[in-house]
Amino acid sequence: MAELVIPEDFCVDKDPKGKTSHGDGENFHWIWGDGSSEGAAFSNDDVKAAYEERGEDQVPLGIHGTTVAVDWDSCVAAGSCMSVCPVQTFQWYRTEKDIPAKDALGETFEGTGNTEQDERLDYTDKSQPIREHDCTVCMACQEICPEGAIRIESANQEWHEKAAGTYVIMPSSSENPHAHD
Numbered sequence: 001m002a003e004l005v006i007p008e009d010f011c012v013d014k015d016p017k018g019k020t021s022h023g024d025g026e027n028f029h030w031i032w033g034d035g036s037s038e039g040a041a042f043s044n045d046d047v048k049a050a051y052e053e054r055g056e057d058q059v060p061l062g063i064h065g066t067t068v069a070v071d072w073d074s075c076v077a078a079g080s081c082m083s084v085c086p087v088q089t090f091q092w093y094r095t096e097k098d099i100p101a102k103d104a105l106g107e108t109f110e111g112t113g114n115t116e117q118d119e120r121l122d123y124t125d126k127s128q129p130i131r132e133h134d135c136t137v138c139m140a141c142q143e144i145c146p147e148g149a150i151r152i153e154s155a156n157q158e159w160h161e162k163a164a165g166t167y168v169i170m171p172s173s174s175e176n177p178h179a180h181d
């Protein structure tokens with residue numbers, strides 16, 4: 001397994017910089033951090049050539065997702081995550097909306113993009129955790145990503161909810177209203 005590039009505390013006590021919504025009107029995933037041009041995508045020949053062919057600037061993008069976190073600056077569109085995920089958490093975002101990756105922030109995606117490993121639009125495409133909410137925490141994508149660009153951490157649901165303002169502290173068992181004296 002490649003060393004993970006996303007730090008453990010990437011979302012802890014931080015504010016996300018934006019989100020991408022799911023067209024179901026209920027789900028969304030946060031986008032964290034300013035990103036870094038140190039990521040593997042910036043030195044990958046396929047990715048660099050694809051940006052050049054499009055005439056599009058390659059800019060830092062940050063981390064997409066919280067419990068299923070994908071570092072878009074390290075994603076080189078290998079697509080291994082697509083092939084192993086049992087619940088199609090990921091899609092090639094450009095196969096649904098062919099827009100610059102930085103503009104995915106604030107957008108709504110229906111989840112109709114391609115989920116096949118080799119069906120990226122081109123190497124500027126990114127693995128988008130559009131169905132983060134469906135993840136079964138099997139860890140297969142984290143283990144297979146050649147760049148260590150994916151971090152799976154179900155405990156980060158707390159930070160997803162805190163950023164959304166929906167976090168509720170569950171009462172401890174000692175305060176169980178059904179407990180008898």
Ligand code: SF4
Nearest residue numbers: 085135136138139141
């Ligand atoms: S941990 Fe498993 S279920 Fe979750 S996104 Fe990765 S491959 Fe899919």
